[in-house]
Amino acid sequence: MAISRDQVLYVAKLARLELGEDELERLTSELGAILDAVSKVSELDLADVPPTSHPLAVVNAWAADEPRDSLPLEDVVRNAPAVEGRMFRVPPTT
Amino acid sequence: MSTWEPVIGLEIHVQLKTRTKMFCRCRVGFGAEENSQTCPVCLGFPGALPVPNRTAIEWVVKLGLALGCEIAERAVFARKNYFYPDLSKGYQISQYDLPSCVNGNMIVSLAEGQHEIGIVRAHLEEDAAKNVHVGGRTGRIGGAEYTLVDYNRGGTPLVEIVTAPDLHSAEEAKRFLQLLRQTIVELGISDAEMEKGTLRVDANVSVRPAGSEVLRTRSEIKNMNSFTHIARGIDAEVARQIEVWESGGEVEQHTYDFDVGSGALTARRTKEEADDYRYFPEPDLAPVEPPAELVDRLRFELPELPAARIARVMKKLDHDRALVLVTGGLDRLWEATVAAGADGVAASNVIANQLVASGARPGAVDPTELAKLVDARERIPRATFAEALGKIGDHGFSAEPYLAMESVSDTSELEPIVDAVIAANSAQVEQYRGGKEGLLGFFVGQVMKETKGRADPRVVNELVRARLAP
Numbered sequence: 001m002a003i004s005r006d007q008v009l010y011v012a013k014l015a016r017l018e019l020g021e022d023e024l025e026r027l028t029s030e031l032g033a034i035l036d037a038v039s040k041v042s043e044l045d046l047a048d049v050p051p052t053s054h055p056l057a058v059v060n061a062w063a064a065d066e067p068r069d070s071l072p073l074e075d076v077v078r079n080a081p082a083v084e085g086r087m088f089r090v091p092p093t094t
Numbered sequence: 095m096s097t098w099e100p101v102i103g104l105e106i107h108v109q110l111k112t113r114t115k116m117f118c119r120c121r122v123g124f125g126a127e128e129n130s131q132t133c134p135v136c137l138g139f140p141g142a143l144p145v146p147n148r149t150a151i152e153w154v155v156k157l158g159l160a161l162g163c164e165i166a167e168r169a170v171f172a173r174k175n176y177f178y179p180d181l182s183k184g185y186q187i188s189q190y191d192l193p194s195c196v197n198g199n200m201i202v203s204l205a206e207g208q209h210e211i212g213i214v215r216a217h218l219e220e221d222a223a224k225n226v227h228v229g230g231r232t233g234r235i236g237g238a239e240y241t242l243v244d245y246n247r248g249g250t251p252l253v254e255i256v257t258a259p260d261l262h263s264a265e266e267a268k269r270f271l272q273l274l275r276q277t278i279v280e281l282g283i284s285d286a287e288m289e290k291g292t293l294r295v296d297a298n299v300s301v302r303p304a305g306s307e308v309l310r311t312r313s314e315i316k317n318m319n320s321f322t323h324i325a326r327g328i329d330a331e332v333a334r335q336i337e338v339w340e341s342g343g344e345v346e347q348h349t350y351d352f353d354v355g356s357g358a359l360t361a362r363r364t365k366e367e368a369d370d371y372r373y374f375p376e377p378d379l380a381p382v383e384p385p386a387e388l389v390d391r392l393r394f395e396l397p398e399l400p401a402a403r404i405a406r407v408m409k410k411l412d413h414d415r416a417l418v419l420v421t422g423g424l425d426r427l428w429e430a431t432v433a434a435g436a437d438g439v440a441a442s443n444v445i446a447n448q449l450v451a452s453g454a455r456p457g458a459v460d461p462t463e464l465a466k467l468v469d470a471r472e473r474i475p476r477a478t479f480a481e482a483l484g485k486i487g488d489h490g491f492s493a494e495p496y497l498a499m500e501s502v503s504d505t506s507e508l509e510p511i512v513d514a515v516i517a518a519n520s521a522q523v524e525q526y527r528g529g530k531e532g533l534l535g536f537f538v539g540q541v542m543k544e545t546k547g548r549a550d551p552r553v554v555n556e557l558v559r560a561r562l563a564p
Contacts, residue, residue, distance in 0.1 A: 014370060015184070016177045053170045053375030061380040065112050065149035068119040071133050076245075086128035087242035090179045092227065 002035035003028060097304045098339075100332045101312070102267050102297055103259035106274065107252050108284045109221060109292040110150050115249035116220040117144030117187060117379075122251070124290065128244040136249035138182030143378050146171075150251040151194070153283040154218045155384055156392045157253060158195025160277055160399055161213045168383050169194040169217075171376040179243050180222040188254075190373045193217035194382065200277075201401045202270050205413050208405070211270055212258030223248035253284075259298065259309065264325035264332070271295060271321050272421040276400045280423075288319050295324055299331045301339065310345065315359065317351045327352035330359055410438045418446045423456065430461035436468040444468050448480065454487035466493040473500045475547045503550035505557060508541070511549075512557045515540040526562055534558060 008028045012019050019027065073086060082089035115122055118135035134142035158165050172190035198213035223245040230237025255274070261267045275293060278286045286293040300312035315331055318324045330352070335345050350359040400420045407416040407425050410432070419425040424445050431441045444467070449459070467482055474482075474496060482496040502508060515537055516523055526533040537558045542549055 014175070014177065014372075054377060054380050056380070058380045059168075059383040060385075062146045062148040062151060062382075063119065065114050065147050066119060067114050067121045070120045070131050071137075073129060076129050076132050076137065084242055086130070087226070087244055088129075088179070090241050090243060092229075092238040092240055093179055093225070 002032045002039065098301045098332075098336050099304045099306070100262055100264070100328070101259045101300045101302060101309060102261040102264075102328060103312075104255075104257045104261065104267060104271070105296045105298070106255040106257075106271070107294040108255065108278055108286055110153055110251040110253060111282075111284050111292075112147055112149045112153070112251055114147055116147050116150055116218070116251040117249055118142075119145075120249065123246075126246055129246060131246040132248070136182065137245055138184070144187065144376075146379060146382070147251060150218060151382055151384070152388070152392065153251075153281070154194045154216060154253050155389060156281055156396070157255075157278065157283060158198065158216050159389070159393050159396055160281055161195065161198035161200055161216060161255070163195035163198030163213060163216060165384060165389050166192060166194050166196065166382075168192060168381050170381045171218075171379045172373045173376050174371045174373055176371055178222075179241055180225050180248070182223065182245060182248055186220060186222065187376055187379070188219035189217035192381075194384075200270065200273060201405070202266060202273060203401075203404050203408060203413055203416070204266060204269065209260070209266065211260045214256040214258055216253055216255045219252050219254055221247050221250040221252045259300075259312075264328040267297065267328055268321045268325045269417065271324065272417065273400055273404070276421045276423070280397060280400065288321070297324060297328055297331075299328055299335070300345070301332055301335045310339075311347050313345065313347060314349045315352055316349060316362075319354065323352060323354055326357055327359065330357060334359065411442055415439070415442045415446070418442075422446065422450065424450070427456045427459055427461060427464070431464045431468065434462045434465035436465040440471065441465070441468050444471065444483075448483050449486070452480070452483040452486070454483065458487040458489075460486075460491060463491055463493040466497060470497050470500070475499060475501050477547050499548060501550040502545060502548050503553045505553060508545075508549055508553060508557055511541055511544050512537075512554065512561055515544065516558075516561055523562065534562075537562070 005024065005028050008024060008031060009019070012024075012027075077083045077086075077088065080088050109122075112122060114120060115131075115136055118133050120131045120133050120136055123131065135144055155165050169189055170192040171187050173185040174188050174190070175185040177184055193215045195216040196214070198216070199210050200213060202209050202211055223243050224247050226242040226244070227238035227240075228242060229239025257270070261270060275286045278284050278293075284292055288294070295318060297315045297318070298312045299315060300310045302308060302310050313331060313335070315327045318327045327350075331350065338345050349362045351362060352359055403425050404413075404416050404420045407419055407428070411419070416425075419428050419442060428438075428441055428445050431445065432438050441464075444464075445456075449456070449464075464486060467479065467486070470493075471479055478496050478499045482493060485491055486493075519537070519540070522533050522536060526537075534555070538551060538554050541554045541558065542551065
């Protein structure tokens with residue numbers, strides 16, 4: 001397996017996710033399959049290929065510093081589980 | 095006991111004053127209603143795509159040039175992953191292994207000479223949102239019942255500047271920051287005001303035996319909200335570390351908050367695990383390759399920078415005066431005033447103290463008129479001088495009427511007035527002669543009143559004393 005159970009637990013902890021035993025098993029296997037697929041690339045000889053950070057050969061895709069309308073509040077908080085006044089309300093963070 | 099050398103590096107965050115955010119076109123600004131300057135991009139809605147702000151990219155290059163940096167031919171944005179509600183996407187976009195600017199330096203002038211401070215890098219990133227912790231000790235994380243989030247600040251363009259550990263005292267760190275701040279302000283890219291949070295500074299501090307080249311364990315100080323507090327925080331941490339080493343202990347890597355009120359350093363809770371940001375290139379953003387003609391244009395447009403001007407002013411003034419003038423944005427007026435004939439030190443004192451206190455805008459002052467006043471400052475009454483400085487920023491100001499108010503120090507002109515005052519206040523004269531010497535001020539005051547403040551108080555003092563002598 002390309003990823004260990006402990007690695008999955010560690011990544012889940014970084015993402016503040018609590019995983020049940022069956023979820024942990026399923027994710028370990030799914031993430032393993034993804035990593036296996038991606039690792040196919042390493043079978044190629046890429047010594048002379050510079051790493052890419054972007055799939056397209058474009059640079060300097062930028063925009064002028066001109067304001068556009070922001071979202072109305074009702075849309076901003078539409079999917080928020082909890083709102084207080086105009087703010088998102090979230091559990092206390094530690 | 096050996097002597098210890100502090101080793102200080104700074105991390106400075108500067109909020110750019112672009113009109114819009116780093117990766118979306120929501121407005122940037124203070125004081126708007128909560129979450130009124132947000133959109134799918136800065137709220138991290140799935141599928142929203144970031145588009146960099148061209149002005150922010152130009153400005154970081156401009157700053158890099160001003161700091162003598164190499165401008166990267168290719169800069170790449172990365173995702174810095176961490177989970178916290180001030181970060182809507184679960185990651186912050188920041189330049190990481192390929193920042194826009196590297197390897198610069200800034201010259202700090204000190205009384206003992208000039209010192210080159212290395213700039214490791216200056217890169218672009220986005221600011222986090224504002225969290226309000228509610229309940230428990232309000233405003234603090236510990237014990238809060240819940241947290242409210244306002245994403246208006248989220249996505250504001252930030253430049254992070256990292257210095258080499260080249261600073262060796264709190265005073266030097268403060269001077270470096272004053273110079274850096276003035277440079278940023280003059281470039282017009284940020285207000286760089288600590289009290290507004292548009293300039294934030296963290297300090298990495300360690301100490302080592304003087305003469306050693308080895309870097310020892312450092313600690314980080316955060317939450318300092320003025321240059322004076324930064325200097326105090328560094329001094330406190332340096333003293334603490336020296337005590338730890340000298341008592342046979344070992345300094346541990348910690349992050350401290352500086353408490354402004356008590357001047358104390360409080361260690362933040364140690365994280366169970368080291369930060370693990372799992373950086374990777376941001377696939378939604380194309381690399382930045384600033385065209386050579388753009389970099390050349392920005393280089394050409396650079397104004398003469400504060401560091402260079404300090405060096406020039408120091409040819410005529412001591413270092414402290416030069417620093418005050420340049421970091422106060424007053425050196426150009428000083429130079430013009432000196433060119434118009436004023437004495438350098440006198441002009442510097444008047445400009446840095448009285449003129450600033452008078453509230454006049456330096457740019458509105460006619461240096462020729464100021465030079466006349468500086469020259470006459472000891473010959474005209476103090477109140478007249480202050481009055482003139484209060485008006486010197488007015489359109490069409492002329493020093494002439496004030497110069498005509500030269501103090502009267504001619505004894506032949508003052509003696510009759512002194513005599514008249516003494517004659518009119520015989521009761522006080524008797525008391526004075528009876529030992530109530532505090533009344534001297536009363537007589538001098540009367541003479542000043544009679545002359546409408548124009549008499550030279552020193553001369554009046556002597557005259558009154560002589561006349562009243564039994």
